[in-house]
Amino acid sequence: MTIKIKEFRNDINGLRAWAVIFVVLYHFNITGFSGGFIGVDVFFVISGFLMTKIIVSGFEKESFSFILFYLSRLIRILPALFSLCIFLLIIGWFWLPSIDYNNLSTHSLSAILFLSNIKFWREAGYFDAESHEKWLLHTWSLSVEMQFYIILPIMVLFLWKMGGKKAAILGLIFFSIISLLVSYYASPKWPTAAFFLFPARAWEMLAGGLTWFFSRRKKLTWHFELIGFSLIFYSVFFFDTYLDWPGLSALVPVLGCVLVLFSDRKNSILTGNFIAQTLGNWSYSLYLWHWPVVVFLSYGGFLSSHIYVLLGIITSIVLGATSYFLIEVPTRRALSNKSLVVKIAYSLSFVMMASLLSIVAIYQKYEGRINKDLELVASSSNDKNPNGEKCLAASGIKTDISNCILGKGDLKAIVLGDSHADAIVNSVVDSFNGNGSVLELAYAGCPTLIGAKRDGHDCEGFNKYAIEIISKIQQDIPVIIINRSSMYALGTLKGENPASLYGKPAVYFSKKYDSVTKESREEYISSIIHTSCEISKNRKVYLTTPVPEMNFDIPKKLSHDLMFNREIVDIFIEISDYHERNKDVIYAQNIARNNCGVEILDVTKYLCENNKCYGNKGTDVFYFDDDHLSELGNRKLSPMFSGALSR
Known part of the structure; x- marks a missing residue:
């Protein structure tokens, strides 16, 4: 009993080529391929088509074997994936700092177990590493496909027993619609979950399966192949990451792929x-x-170089061809006539070896493996508030304030704000020298502004909750408000994630704005003044000026320079650039001071010198990314808080 596809379809093989071309050119940032990520969606449709063909054909002939089906998938996927993971773990041992090597190890394990889509979804928190820091990020799609391979034959068997082929078709249509609705609803609301997780992706593979069912009866003419490719090319050239994805937008390339498969043009x-x-x-x-x-290339800062990008693409093709000829083909040939027991043993050995090596690598502790300075600056990425996980809200869930009273002794201050408040709160605690505690109320990605709204965040709800909590606390306890204020008004810095917020207000009040306008800025200024004055009606309020934002993720920039044998330099921004970026916020804070008596705490007096605001001094790193102060950095502000709170 065997599981195989009897006829080789050139159109499907060629469609795979187009899909991988789109993905590769997109990832190498080639101009004009802003929607190249749809290549993954094309792969999903193809997988659904082929797997449905194998499964249903087996049921029709009463020869389908679950064991052989699953083994065939593992034998197809594991050898090349295993080789990649082992190669990266070996190279990484000699080159990557511990924080990066640990991430690579855990990602290798999740990839081999086909759980990487869930792993990357769970990791996608507020301080998640950028995508170009994750060596195995692309394996998420393999995990989605394997989850589909596991579920599809079970689902088809259930439907088949209910009512044969007709029930199977109707069932696939039903589940496709459900999955599409999940994708439509989740993509704008929970974009990371929709992107990575199977429920919002299943409809794409089921669309391929339904295509196989209906294309058995009738093929379409070559005109439909051209229409299909037109839809695919349109998606590649005109779509971008600003779209809610997959959502309904993915219908365009999926439909295009369906039409190409329906046409079945071999030549x-x-x-x-x-x-x-x-x-x-x-x-x-x-x-x-x-x-x-x-x-x-990203580690080395080479992605902006045309020569390096060209060399990178050529290298990718050479490595891909080498993997195909030395790993994929020999493995298939060697196992084609082997017994079931041998195939099972082979597959399990791959999983067990890779898993074991990944687990060992995760817990590696070997002194002197990597340059000490490299380890030191790289570890600054973890030099952050250890209470952040329990005190920093990030999904609209109210924090448990009993866990967020930091320090010892009587309550002396309340720190209110966003993730910048969480990054700085320990310097407020330190200012009391062990003789006072601080209540932290912070929500990542939300400014302390009454009525502020942000897609995907419950800013309005959290601010109401925080103000209600504060109102129940004795009035002689001051509030210190700390926010990354200018980002909410002006958008992210160039090259910073999310790119969709570059030059676009992150929050809104009466209406959304697609770009920064005079009206949006005036509304934001008014909100700062109004909120500051409202909170200061019953207690003392301190407003910190914004923390200087760097142009780089400081620990990563420094560690990458050391990895490529480049000298460490002090990274800074000019104070004039800081004032230009933050002029609206500082203007609003000064009006609030004049109108309501709030006190302004100027962080630049402690973070900047000689008209420069530094991200590091040598291996002393003051930020754990590009805009959040590290624990080392926030200590520079303790004298500021100590002086203000003792007055």
Whole structure:
């Protein structure tokens, strides 16, 4: 009893080539391919088509074997994936600092166990590493596909027993619609979950399965293949990451792929040519190996160099071809005539070896493995408030304030704000020298502004909750308000995530703005004044000026420079640039001081010198990313708080 596809379809192989081309060019930031990420969606449709064909054909002939089906999938996926993970773990041992190597190890384990989509979703918190720091980020799609492979035959069996082929078709249609609705609803509300998780992606694979069912009866003409490719190319050239994805937008490339599959043109010039067939054969290995090359170039700061990008693409193709000829093909040939027991043992050995090596790597502690300065600056990424997980709200869930009273002794101050408040709160605690405690009320990504709204955040609800808590506390306890205020008004810095907020207000009040306008700025200024005055009606209020934002993630920039044998330099911004970025906020704070008596605490007096605001001095790193002060950095503000609170 075997599980195999009897006929090789050139159009599917060629479509794979186009999909991997789009993904590779997108990841290498090639101009014009802003929607190249849809290549993954094309892969999903193809997988659904082929797996449904294998499963249903097996049921029709009463020859389907669950064990053989699952083994065939593991044998197809594991060898090349295993080789990639082992290669990266070996190279990483000699090159990556512990914080990065630990991440690589845990990601290798999740990839081998086909749980990486869930892993990356769970990691996608407020302080998550950027995508170009994750060597195996691209394996999320393999995990989604494997989860589909596990579920689909069970689902088809259940439907088949209910009513045969008709029930299977109706069931797939029903679950496709449900999944599409989940995708539509979740994409704007929970974009990370919608992107990574199976429920919002299943409809794409089920669309491929339904295509196989209906294309058995009738093929479409070549005109529909052209329409299909037109939809795919349109998505590649005109879509971008600003879209809620997958959502309904993914219907465009999915429909395009469906039309190409329906046409079944074996000798199409688009899919049947030599290059398309060659890249189609290499597509899986090329997909696996291209992303680590992208990450390597990102580490070195080479992604903006045309020469390095060209070399990176060529290297990806060479590595993909090598993996195909030395790993994929020999493995399939070696196991094609082996017994079931041998295949099971082979698959399990891959999983067990890779898992064991990943686990060992996770817990590695080897003194002197990496340059001490590199370890020191890289570890600054973790030099953050240890109470952040229990005190920093990030999803609209109210914090348990019993866990967020920091320090010892009587309550002496309340720190209210966003993640910058969480990053700085320990310097307020230190200012009391062990003779006072601080209540932290902080919500990542939300400014302390009454009525402020932000998509995906419960800013309005949290601010109401925080003000209600404060109103129940004795009035002689002051409030210190700390926010990354200018980001909410002006958007993120260039090159910073989320890119969709570059030059666009992050929060809104009466209406949303697509860009920064005079009206949006005036509304924001008024809100700062109004909120400050409201809170100061019954107690003393301190407003800190914004913390200087750096142009780089400081620990990563320094560690990457050391990894490429470059000298460490002191990273700074000019004080004039700081004042230009924050002029609206400082203006509003000064009006609030004049109108309501709030006190302004100027952080630049402690964080800046000689008209420069520093992110580091040598290996002393003052930020744990590009805008949040590290624990070392926030200690520079303790004298400021001590002086203010003792008056």
